Amino acid sequence: MFNSDTWQEIFHSIRRHKLRTILTALGVFWGIFMLVILLGAGRGLQNGVEYEFRDEAINTVWVSRGTTSLPFNGLPKGRRIRFTNDDYNLLADQFDQIEYLTGRYYLSGDKIVSYGRKNLSYSIRAVHPDCRFIENTMLQQGRYLNSKDIAECRKAAVIGDIVRKDLFGDGPAIGQEIRIGDISYQVVGTFTDEGGDNEMRMIYIPISTAQKVYAGADDVHQLMFATYDMPLEEIQAMQDEVRNAFARRHQFDPEDRKALYVFGTAEDHQKFNSLFASIRAFVWFVGMGSILSGVIGVSNIMLIIVKDRTREIGIRKALGATPVSIVSMILQEAVLITSLAGYLGLVAGIGALYLLESVSVQYFRNPQANLGMVLTAMLVLVAAGTLAGLWPARQAARINPIEAMRGS
Amino acid sequence: MIQLRNIRKTYQTGYNRLEVLKGIDLEIEAGAFASIMGSSGSGKSTLLNIIGMLDDYDHGDYHLDGTLIKGLSQADAAHYRNRFIGFVFQSFNLLPFKTAQENVALPLYYQKIDRLKRQKMAMEYLDMVGLADWASHLPTQLSGGQQQRVAIARALITQPKVILADEPTGALDTHTSYEVMELFKKVNQEGITVLIVTHEKDISDMTRRIIRLRDGLIENPAEGGVAVQPSV
Numbered sequence: 087m088f089n090s091d092t093w094q095e096i097f098h099s100i101r102r103h104k105l106r107t108i109l110t111a112l113g114v115f116w117g118i119f120m121l122v123i124l125l126g127a128g129r130g131l132q133n134g135v136e137y138e139f140r141d142e143a144i145n146t147v148w149v150s151r152g153t154t155s156l157p158f159n160g161l162p163k164g165r166r167i168r169f170t171n172d173d174y175n176l177l178a179d180q181f182d183q184i185e186y187l188t189g190r191y192y193l194s195g196d197k198i199v200s201y202g203r204k205n206l207s208y209s210i211r212a213v214h215p216d217c218r219f220i221e222n223t224m225l226q227q228g229r230y231l232n233s234k235d236i237a238e239c240r241k242a243a244v245i246g247d248i249v250r251k252d253l254f255g256d257g258p259a260i261g262q263e264i265r266i267g268d269i270s271y272q273v274v275g276t277f278t279d280e281g282g283d284n285e286m287r288m289i290y291i292p293i294s295t296a297q298k299v300y301a302g303a304d305d306v307h308q309l310m311f312a313t314y315d316m317p318l319e320e321i322q323a324m325q326d327e328v329r330n331a332f333a334r335r336h337q338f339d340p341e342d343r344k345a346l347y348v349f350g351t352a353e354d355h356q357k358f359n360s361l362f363a364s365i366r367a368f369v370w371f372v373g374m375g376s377i378l379s380g381v382i383g384v385s386n387i388m389l390i391i392v393k394d395r396t397r398e399i400g401i402r403k404a405l406g407a408t409p410v411s412i413v414s415m416i417l418q419e420a421v422l423i424t425s426l427a428g429y430l431g432l433v434a435g436i437g438a439l440y441l442l443e444s445v446s447v448q449y450f451r452n453p454q455a456n457l458g459m460v461l462t463a464m465l466v467l468v469a470a471g472t473l474a475g476l477w478p479a480r481q482a483a484r485i486n487p488i489e490a491m492r493g494s
Numbered sequence: 495m496i497q498l499r500n501i502r503k504t505y506q507t508g509y510n511r512l513e514v515l516k517g518i519d520l521e522i523e524a525g526a527f528a529s530i531m532g533s534s535g536s537g538k539s540t541l542l543n544i545i546g547m548l549d550d551y552d553h554g555d556y557h558l559d560g561t562l563i564k565g566l567s568q569a570d571a572a573h574y575r576n577r578f579i580g581f582v583f584q585s586f587n588l589l590p591f592k593t594a595q596e597n598v599a600l601p602l603y604y605q606k607i608d609r610l611k612r613q614k615m616a617m618e619y620l621d622m623v624g625l626a627d628w629a630s631h632l633p634t635q636l637s638g639g640q641q642q643r644v645a646i647a648r649a650l651i652t653q654p655k656v657i658l659a660d661e662p663t664g665a666l667d668t669h670t671s672y673e674v675m676e677l678f679k680k681v682n683q684e685g686i687t688v689l690i691v692t693h694e695k696d697i698s699d700m701t702r703r704i705i706r707l708r709d710g711l712i713e714n715p716a717e718g719g720v721a722v723q724p725s726v
Contacts, residue, residue, distance in 0.1 A: 091609060102591035401587045404548065405648070406576025406604040408569040484568070487548050488539070488660075491587050 096419050106394070110387045110420070111427035114467045117380025118428045121373045121463050122435025122455045128369040130442065130453030132362050137451050145316070146220055147325060147350040149177075149309040149332070155344040159337060167336050167345055169306040171297075174214075176331060177311060183324055185314045186216035189306040191296045193267075199289065200265045201253040208249055210266060210289050212296030220312050221279065223290075226250075228260040228275030235274075235292040242295075243271040246286035250276045266291070269299055321352045373463070380467050385474030388420060392478035399482045400490025409483035416479040417472055424471040428464035435460075495524040495559055495655060495687045496545060502553035503540055514540045515551070516710035522689065522703075524559075524655070527682040529690045529698035532707035538691050539660065541707065545689070546579055546658050547571045559655055576604050580649025584661035586641040588633040588648075594620060595629040598648045605652065619647040623677060639670035646677055650686075657681060659690040663697055675700045 100107050151167045174189045191212035199208050217223070218230045226247060235242045243264065250259045262273050271291060279285035297304050313321055325348045330340050338345040399412055407415075439453045482490075503515040514537045522528055532538040543549035544556065547563060548571075556563045558578060566574065575581075580601075588597045599616035607615075620626050623643040625636075633641055642662060649657055659678070663671035675697060682688045690701060698704045706713040 091603070091606075094609065095603065098596075099591070397587075398589055401589060402600070402604075403572065404546075404575065404581045404583075404587070405601040406572050406652075408572040408604075410569065411604070486543070488543055491583060491585065 092415070092418065096415070096422060099419060100423065106387075106391060107423055110384065110391070110423045110471070111430075113380050113383030113387065114424045114427040114464075114471070115431040115434070117376050117383075117467060118431030118460065118464055119435045119438075120376045122432060122460055123438055124369050124373050124376070125455040125459060126435070126439040126442070126453035127450075128365050129455070130439075130450045131365060133453075134447075134449040134451040135358055135362075138449060145313040145321060145350070145352050147311055147313065147321070147328070147348065147352075149311075149328060150347040150349070151307070152344045152346055154338045154342055156339045156342045158339045158342070161337055165338070165345075167332075167338065169309060171304040171306060173332070173335070174306055174309060176335060177309060177328070180331060181311075181324065181328065183313045183316065183320075184311045186219045187309070187311040188214035188217035188220060189293050190217075190308040190310065191293050191301065191305065192307050193296065193300055197266050199249070199253070201262065204253055206249075206252055208246075208287055208289050210291060210296075212291050212293040214293055216312075217290065217310070220310050221285070222281070223277045223279055223285075226276045226278055228273070230275055230277075231290060231292050236294045239294045239298050240292060241269060241271040242274045242292060244275040244277060244290040245273055246288045247276060247278045248283060248286040249289060267300075318352050318356050321350055325350055377463050377466060381470040381474075384420075384424060384467060384471040388471055388475035389478050391420075392416060392475065392482050396482055396485070396490050400485070400487040403483075403487040404491070409480070412483040413476070413479045416482075417475055420471045420475045421468055424468045425464070428467055432460055432464065495526070496520070496522040496689075497557040498545075498554065499556075500554040501541075501544065501551050501556060503537075503544065503549075503551045514710055515544075517554070518710075518712060520705065520712060522687060524687055525682070525685050526703060527679070527688050527701050528703040528705060529692055529701040530705045530707055531693060531695075531698050533693065536707040537710045538707045542658055542660055542689075542691050545656075546581060547575050572604075576601060576652060578655050580652060580654040580657045582642070582645050582649050582657065582659040582662045584664040586633070586638075586645045586665070588641055588644055590633055593630050593632055594625060594636065594644045597633070597644055598651055601648060601652045615651055616647075619651050620644070622650075623647045637670075638666050639673060642666060642670075642674050643677060646674070646681070650681060654686065656687045656689060659688070661692055662690060663692065663694065668696075671697065672700075 151169055154161075154163050154165045154167070157163050169189070171189070174187070177184060177187055193210040193212065196207040197210050199206050211217070213231070214236060215231045215233060218225070223230070228244075230244055231242060234240070243266070245253070245259065245264075253259070253264065254262065259273050259276055263270050264273060265271070266289065277286075279288075293306070313324065329346060329348050332346050333340040333342075336345070395416070399407075402412060435455065439455065442450075442453050498518050498520040501515055501518040502513070505512045505514055518541060530538050530541065540549065544551050545558075547558075547566065550565065558574070561574075563574065588594075589600070592600070595613060595616045598619055599612040602612040602615060617626065617629060620629050623646055625640060625643055625647070628636060628640060633644070636644065657678070662678075663674055666674060671694075678688050678690065679700070688701075690697065692698050704714075
């Protein structure tokens with residue numbers, strides 16, 4: 087059945103029936119092409135979003151101050167909640183699940199930073215040493231802030247790479263004295279950050295120093311921590327515990343959502359994950375649709391092909407073709423055309439994904455199609471074409487040659 | 495060569511039973527040049543289908559070259575058709591997408607003869623019908639007479655024992671018809687049995703024996719074995 091003569095006969099038939107061949111091929115080609123694009127685009131979207139969030143630890147939780155909106159224990163609403171070092175200690179002492187913890191003190195507005203005759207303006211963050219891990223700060227030279235800096239309120243600064251270039255150019259940065267506002271600091275380290283240029287225009291100083299120099303108290307503006315790896319439910323339960331502990335300490339109603347803001351990135355991740363799940367479901371739905379329409383198209387064209395070939399079948403039968411040879415001739419042709427078209431669709435789809443890859447758009451990166459899935463789809467289409475051709479081909483092989491040759 | 499004994503064939507169409515052949519007894523000896531005549535509905539096409547193993551019969555016996563042809567599977571029937579019988583049709587029935595040479599070679603494809611040999615043999619037979627120069631033409635580029643000669647070459651290439659021709663001149667003008675009949679005569683002289691179904695008297699007059707069919711029966715069983723002298 088699979089000798090070269092049979093194939094030559096089939097190639098001959100394909101060459102002489104270009105329109106028929108193209109129509110059959112087009113359905114399969116388009117189905118596979120669209121499927122590859124869809125799967126690739128879905129994947130690219132997911133990769134893109136993951137890329138955008140890569141500079142933050144996954145299990146980060148922010149705790150921010152608010153204003154009470156409900157009266158509590160005889161206290162009126164509208165009280166502003168203030169954090170101090172005691173709140174930092176509360177988290178550090180009572181929550182073992184916390185891996186990294188930092189307080190933050192924001193200096194009001196950008197500060198003028200000067201070195202030599204250069205005066206430039208940057209954002210300053212006063213933090214604890216753990217901030218390095220929460221922000222995924224990557225040290226370039228020197229060191230990050232350490233506990234001694236905190237304990238001794240040292241005037242140490244870790245500067246972003248852009249700050250370094252602005253102030254020192256190619257010269258050495260470590261050990262140099264810079265002025266932030268009126269206060270002199272020594273540069274102890276430089277860093278880069280994948281989060282973008284804004285992150286690298288940042289200067290980190292010890293929070294204790296900032297409290298002493300700029301606040302004259304032990305105020306903390308915000309607390310951030312990262313938990314050990316644990317499931318979202320546990321993180322959420324822990325966030326509730328944090329809220330309750332702060333409610334007890336600051337005397338507000340735990341249900342008062344405006345008194346304290348506890349916000350976790352894990353929740354965001356969960357949201358993105360469920361968004362991806364819906365995108366995947368959508369991609370599947372549309373992909374199945376395009377496969378289904380391919381199946382219907384191929385089946386349809388097979389019916390037409392067999393009808394079109396009725397006379398030819400009659401002639402071949404009169405000349406000695408057996409029903410088996412007729413059926414296998416039609417089916418082998420169908421399998422050949424559909425697999426070839428499917429393969430071309432696959433190649434074209436992957437080519438199109440390459441083109442998409444070079445387009446740089448936010449939230450879209452590195453589109454890839456799952457090859458196994460595409461090959462399965464191809465197999466389904468080829469099988470559908472074969473099955474759709476089988477029944478009419480058998481019918482046609484059974485008819486009387488005289489009838490077949492006269493009708494038309 | 496062909497022996498038919500009490501062949502009966504009935505078609506069932508809806509509620510009607512139509513008995514097309516009502517007991518045909520016929521013997522055609524090897525090397526005969528015969529024609530079957532009859533008006534439409536006389537059963538001549540059905541008879542040709544049965545002889546050509548394209549259709550089965552309900553009752554009786556049919557021997558072809560001493561072999562009983564009865565209740566064959568489709569595959570066996572295809573095999574016998576390919577080996578024993580060459581068909582020629584009114585509408586030529588060449589495959590339109592194949593050249594004259596490829597059309598002639600097609601029956602050999604079903605005998606699993608290799609391609610080069612097929613093409614060589616096809617050239618020989620095309621030469622025999624005088625169309626060697628037209629080998630690479632498609633059927634649409636040939637005249638009706640030429641197409642029928644290609645069809646005859648195709649019927650002959652398997653060296654069949656019997657040529658069955660169904661109204662072979664029905665689509666041709668008189669002059670071409672006579673040329674085609676000359677070709678059949680030449681084929682017959684090489685010892686091949688030729689059986690032509692026609693309703694044209696001048697065509698049947700060129701054969702050596704005329705079998706007349708009316709209402710599913712042979713009209714002239716008396717002269718069943720008597721040869722009629724050709725008029726040409």
